[in-house]
Amino acid sequence: MRKYYDDVTKIAGSVLTVKAHGAGYDELAVIRSDHGESLAQVIRLEGNQVALQVFAGTQGLSNRDKVRLLGKPMQVAYTDDLLGRIFDGSGRPRDARGQVEGQMIDIGRPAVNPVRRRMPDKMVETGIPMIDIFNSLVESQKLPIFSIAGEPYNELLARIGLQADADVIILGGMGLRHDDYLKFRQTFEEGGVLGRTIMFIHTAADPTVECLLVPDLCLAVGEHFALDGKKVLVLLTDMTAFSDALKEIAIIMEQIPSNRGYPGDLYTQLARRYEKAVDFDEAGSMTVLACVTMPGDDVTHPVPDNTGYITEGQFYLRNGRIEPFGSLSRLKQQVNGKSRDDHRSIMDACIQLYALCRESREKRDMGFEMSPWDNKLLHYGKLFEDRIMDLSVNIPLFEALDRCWEILAECFDPEETGIRRSIIDKYWPKASSSPAEEMEMASA
Amino acid sequence: MNGNIVAVHGNLVVAQARERVVQNSISYCVRTDGTRLLSEVVRVRGQLADLQVFEETRGLHVGDAVEFHPEMLSATLGPGLLGQVYDGLQNPLPKLADKVGYFLESGHYLDALPEETTWEFTPVAETGATIQAGHTLGTVPEGIFTHQIMAPFNLRGEWKIEKIATAGTYTVRDEIAVLTNDAGQSRSVTMQQTWPIKMPLNVSRRRLMPTDPLVTKVRIIDSLFPIVRGGTYCIPGPFGAGKTVLQQITSRHADVDIVIVAACGERAGEVVETLREFPELTDPRTGRTLMERTIIICNTSAMPVAAREASVYTAATLAEYYRQMGLNVLLLADSTSRWAQAMRELSGRLEEIPGEEAFPAYLESRIASFYERAGAVELYDGTIGTLTIGGTVSPAGGNFEEPVTQGTLKVVGAFHGLSRARSDARRYPAIDPLDSWSKYAGIIDRDKVARTRALLARGNDIHQMMTVVGEEGTSVEDFTLAQCAEFFDNCMLQQNAFDEVDGATSAERQQFVFDKLLEVIDIDFAFENKEQARQTIVRITDLVRNWNYAATGSEEYEALLGQIDAFIAAKGRES
């Protein structure tokens, strides 16, 4: 027997309140109106008043519409048939193919017991030297890309998705521009990974709050693939849109905001999602990369700020490049000690010299005179930016390390790099011998 | 059943009670599938009780049953706590994993202490003796410690030992004594007892002024901003500045008996690191693994928020319990901001009048009473126990002008402020030497500390000026001063946490190095020009940094020391 409730007491923002019995907190309801059926979630119970957050928004709903309680939380089908499919923010097919049948799983499940987590120790090679050498990405890491609007963050995300050798790629789009969605699809198609990709896409044209389910859908599916031993990569863009949707709901529910209108539980809401990144003891893993656009390029804005406190580092995307300063992979030391023995030395030396180069540039810009040393640094900075930092560079880690050695040898004498002697002896390029070595050879 | 749910809002449930309800007592919300969700009464309004639920409230209905219990949320105390990994409500996580698998499913509560483990009990008190709360009845060996089995802390007045167990093996559930009092009451005592986590546990003769330096082996702390046993300190800092790493180092090297790590609302991965590494690391003081002196309480950010609030209190209670045995305990809480945020979430749902940044008005008093649980106490048997509390603070936007940082600064004895500028420059540990302070006396003479702090401040001023007028506009004397400040910063304050030797410096060595650095700074260099000053200071900096990496007393150590002494003797002039 299906029971309907139609005593709607309030419609405001994207929340509809109805008098009903037997509603379970956090469970789903369906509202039938002239415009069809829309999905809603119980966000507050008070006596017989049930507040429902309507994912498609409340436009066009009336106080006589019928509400049916589903008696279960949001679920999603879990099956291999998901691979290659595209869904919307509520999990409905977006690709003109049929519903997916499979085991129904709840979204937003409890946290993983920390004692069943492994210490992450496998590097994810991306072909991007600024990541692979300087801030290595590690399997099961949660890492955001901090970016201002207009930077190619989605391209970067797509590229990592393509390059990382994952069994399953899950893309969650929130407020995604339709063009960007098409571009993702095209990139994955051309890269031949569409067959192992699942997309949950909420576009900018969809109702704002409908994006709230996207991370949970992606992560619930990803978690199950990981439990089945798969190496999963989840890409979420843009988490600022997700946070803004949370803000909208909080304001409608008259919660007192803590910071610039965002609710006090923003940290918790974000952490519960990012913390799903996991390397299971005796099963697979899930890596989470997210885009966070920074309003006004302000890293102290509540969204990037709370994110930084949750994730294991961050990549700053600025002027089309990954900034070496400020960017940080907190797990890099788990992997960069065992890739090649010059990895850490190159990482330290190149960044220190690049920092010095920036100082020299500042001095130059202030009109101070350039010493020969300053000029070496300026030359180095240029080469480093063109051959390593440029995002179009796409080479494996070892080749990137070799390239760094070439740049160093082109600009400096070995001892000027501050790299340990034993490493220099092993890796300093022999062909383009440095000025100092030439003199040694001449005198020999 | 003695109540029913009338409203659900996040982790706040309002229940209609039919019987007596005790503020801060525990209760259970019963889901229709029978799962019981642990809750705490946080407000009573007539027959309405507001409950904070320590689990996700998904699936609760209006009308669902609520069980009320008279007792308050309590920690279980007894032998077997050391080495455990608990969640915020003292559920042992490894056992929970054995029972329910990968996930922390709601509604599973396990005994905090293994009931099957037996302990070698030796009675200390005798039949017929008169005792009071907290008096030692007997002892059991627990790893490297002699764990005292104490009379229940909630005893009132004097009691007589009617019966006490003979030496032998017992579990924590076995009766080891029977007590009676004049009123004719009788009480059976086991090795385990409970104590409400929100009530400070302190059964002692008096509180003492904490003065005994607590050596952390982190040079910038021990030398400039010391902490003491029984004191309090805080580490505020923006994300990624190194709060957690600093606490991890401290948890390894701190010169205390027991360390309690409270991972409160932070990353699970960081707990896993400690979890996996500590059993492999030996404690140089005892030769046993670090895990044997550690308890981990972890309520990470994805775990239910209300339990996060409870976790710091659980940690404090366990810490106080070991202090009652005359031990030195260190409680490290990372991060107290997450605990404050949990309070804020609940306060918002209770629709209390908010203060700054929506934190409740009682935020400051809660912070104060938490840190107040630290302290050095003289116990009834004359021994001294201490509890030191160090908490990290994660201020929004890295700005210290916010309620949690400010509320904490009012009550702690030392402030280790991390700066973004220092962490960006990889000057670890990134404690800002200009802003930080400590009210305690440490292992270095106060005068010497004052001198070096003045040098650092002056060096900073000169450096600021130089960015405007350039090196050209700076005198050789000023330039030298700035170089000396930089030298001290490099050689004393910065420390490579990941180096075996440099990562941990003993108190004696710190004192020796400090004096040596002062000798260098005191040299009357009389440089002719800045280039000479720079080169000379770079040379000595390099020598000392290498010296810091050399194991005390090693050949290399002696050789470098010889070179440093020669440098001082030659007043920095190359021979």
Ligand SMILES: Nc1ncnc2c1ncn2[C@@H]1O[C@H](COP(=O)(O)OP(=O)(O)OP(=O)(O)O)[C@@H](O)[C@H]1O
């Ligand atoms: N003493 C140190 N030596 C070397 N590296 C350090 C040190 N402290 C911090 N770091 C580096 O900085 C990173 C971040 O440090 P940490 O996790 O302690 O920051 P945090 O202040 O706890 O940040 P959050 O508030 O986000 O938790 C580390 O992963 C490490 O790479």
Ligand SMILES: [Mg+2]
């Ligand atoms: Mg931290």
